Amino acid sequence: MSIFFQHIIVLFSCYVFFFMAEKKSAKANSHRLDIILTRNGSMDIWQLKTIYGLLLFGSGIIYYKATGSIDFFNTSFFLQEGFSMTILLMTVIFAVAVFYVASLNIRYRNILQQALPITSFFPYFALRIPFLILSELFFRGALLFAITEIAGPVTGIIVSVLLYTLINLFTDKKKIILSLLTGFFLAMLCQYTQSAWPAVIIQLSITLMHEIKLIRFSTTLKSEAK
Numbered sequence: 001m002s003i004f005f006q007h008i009i010v011l012f013s014c015y016v017f018f019f020m021a022e023k024k025s026a027k028a029n030s031h032r033l034d035i036i037l038t039r040n041g042s043m044d045i046w047q048l049k050t051i052y053g054l055l056l057f058g059s060g061i062i063y064y065k066a067t068g069s070i071d072f073f074n075t076s077f078f079l080q081e082g083f084s085m086t087i088l089l090m091t092v093i094f095a096v097a098v099f100y101v102a103s104l105n106i107r108y109r110n111i112l113q114q115a116l117p118i119t120s121f122f123p124y125f126a127l128r129i130p131f132l133i134l135s136e137l138f139f140r141g142a143l144l145f146a147i148t149e150i151a152g153p154v155t156g157i158i159v160s161v162l163l164y165t166l167i168n169l170f171t172d173k174k175k176i177i178l179s180l181l182t183g184f185f186l187a188m189l190c191q192y193t194q195s196a197w198p199a200v201i202i203q204l205s206i207t208l209m210h211e212i213k214l215i216r217f218s219t220t221l222k223s224e225a226k
Contacts, residue, residue, distance in 0.1 A: 007064055007146040014060040015143070015163060018053050025049040026170030033124075033211055043124075050127045057131075057138040064142035069149065070194065072141035077193035128211070129204070136203050139164045140186055141196030148191070157187040 025031040030041035031049065065073070139160055148156030161183035168179045186199040 003067055004146070004150045007068060007142075008150065010063050011060045011138075011143050011146055014056040014138070018056045019167060021049045021052045022167055023170065031170060047123075047127060050131050053131055054127070054134055057134040061134060061137050061142050064146055068142070068146060070145040072137070072145050072190070072194070072196040074195050075197060077195055077198070125208075129208070132204050132207055133200055136186075136200040137196050139183075140190045140199035144187055144190060144196075153191050157184065157191060161187050 022031055025045050025048075028042055028045050029035050030043070030045035033046075035041055036043060036046060143163065144156050144160040146156075147159050151159075161180065164183050165176060165179045168175050182203075186202065189198045190196050
């Protein structure tokens with residue numbers, strides 16, 4: 001068996017096991033922060049799923065990094081004139097847009113009793129930030145370029161994005177559509193730069209701003225309710 005197919009088998013196995021964990025946490029309404037807050041989900045289940053994801057994605061990344069031929073950790077794109085500034089500008093625009101839309105979401109106005117206490121902020125993000133980084137390095141790095149080595153860049157983009165979108169099947173339709181659109185954009189960007197870091201930077205900025213807004217808003221509502 002060629003090393004390329006070994007990459008696919010190992011990475012796809014990591015993906016399938018995490019998909020199963022995501023499905024179980026979704027059944028317990030514990031796979032996303034906003035759902036945990038609004039539907040009495042379990043933060044403990046979310047933490048276990050996240051740790052599971054860290055181990056699986058981390059293993060897949062290390063394996064491909066050690067045996068793959070494409071170095072998706074490279075940062076040479078930052079040296080291209082104007083490119084790093086473009087990435088920064090796009091990140092700020094996306095993050096502000098998500099921040100604004102989230103503030104208008106009526107669902108947040110129903111978050112009263114299930115707001116996270118201040119003491120749980122740091123443990124949450126201590127797991128969340130590494131998970132976001134590793135998940136992007138896995139989908140936009142190891143998985144994307146492993147498929148690219150076998151079937152070419154177009155197939156690599158399509159398959160990696162579809163697999164990423166499947167993880168969001170347990171959310172609403174808007175989230176699925178958003179995952180497809182952002183997934184294709186980020187995958188194409190990573191193919192262009194031959195690096196997963198642009199996706200990490202953009203996704204990390206957008207998600208953290210969205211979730212910090214959610215936590216702050218829910219905590220404020222809880223304080224007012226008292």
